[in-house]
Amino acid sequence: MTAQLYCFGESGNAYKAALTMTLADHDWEPVWVDFFGGETRTPEFRALNEMGEVPVYVDGAFTLTQSGMIQDYIASKTGKLAGRSADERREVLRWIFWDNQKLSGMAGPARFLANFLPPEKRPEGAIPFLQGRLQAALKVLEGRLAGRDWIATEAPTIADCACCGYLYYPEPFGFERAEWPNIDAWLARLAALPGWKHPYDLMPGSPADRA
Numbered sequence: 392m393t394a395q396l397y398c399f400g401e402s403g404n405a406y407k408a409a410l411t412m413t414l415a416d417h418d419w420e421p422v423w424v425d426f427f428g429g430e431t432r433t434p435e436f437r438a439l440n441e442m443g444e445v446p447v448y449v450d451g452a453f454t455l456t457q458s459g460m461i462q463d464y465i466a467s468k469t470g471k472l473a474g475r476s477a478d479e480r481r482e483v484l485r486w487i488f489w490d491n492q493k494l495s496g497m498a499g500p501a502r503f504l505a506n507f508l509p510p511e512k513r514p515e516g517a518i519p520f521l522q523g524r525l526q527a528a529l530k531v532l533e534g535r536l537a538g539r540d541w542i543a544t545e546a547p548t549i550a551d552c553a554c555c556g557y558l559y560y561p562e563p564f565g566f567e568r569a570e571w572p573n574i575d576a577w578l579a580r581l582a583a584l585p586g587w588k589h590p591y592d593l594m595p596g597s598p599a600d601r602a
């Protein structure tokens with residue numbers, strides 16, 4: 392049976408799961424969620440995920456939420472992008488936890504506030520605060536990628552698919568790719584992997600649809 396991923400193109404968190412399944416050759420199809428129309432707040436969606444978030448992975452009666460959990464499940468199931476030993480898998484998880492809080496955890500809200508929320512609804516000071524924290528996280532990532540091709544191990548893993556979650560999007564949110572040469576080269580390496588797709592090509596929905 393083809394697994395389903397509840398997602399939308401603007402979601403970097405959903406992209407992590409979608410990219411993982413794609414690069415791991417795991418059969419899946421997207422189910423578009425109308426986030427901007429409020430779908431994640433509906434009782435129907437909350438019945439699917441009480442947390443009210445995408446991504447949601449559904450395979451028959453089996454459901455998983457949280458991008459890192461879905462990524463870990465796919466890596467375990469397919470044996471791809473997983474790390475080859477227990478030590479490597481722990482290192483992979485270490486970077487996913489870091490990403491979810493420090494990198495994507497700042498990039499996602501910064502991008503949302505700066506691009507998708509009307510200016511009058513933006514909480515004062517929130518964007519500079521998030522962008523300051525984001526710069527600190529980008530510095531950590533830039534340092535990590537000095538002299539190495541992939542984040543957690545010598546091969547691409549789900550840690551790479553997590554950390555890149557927001558970094559291919561074109562909307563301005565405080566990440567200028569040209570300012571971070573190691574990150575830039577790593578994003579190019581990732582994008583050269585067979586099957587890689589940009590988030591707006593991998594999942595339905597983009598700002599152009601709402602213009």
Ligand SMILES: N[C@@H](CCC(=O)N[C@@H](CS)C(=O)NCC(=O)O)C(=O)O
Pocket residue numbers: 401402403404405426431432443444445446456457458459491499
């Ligand atoms: N830690 C979660 C974060 C998921 C998340 O924040 N999803 C956003 C879209 S990127 C969402 O669905 N938000 C819905 C809402 O806040 O109403 C994960 O990694 O899956």
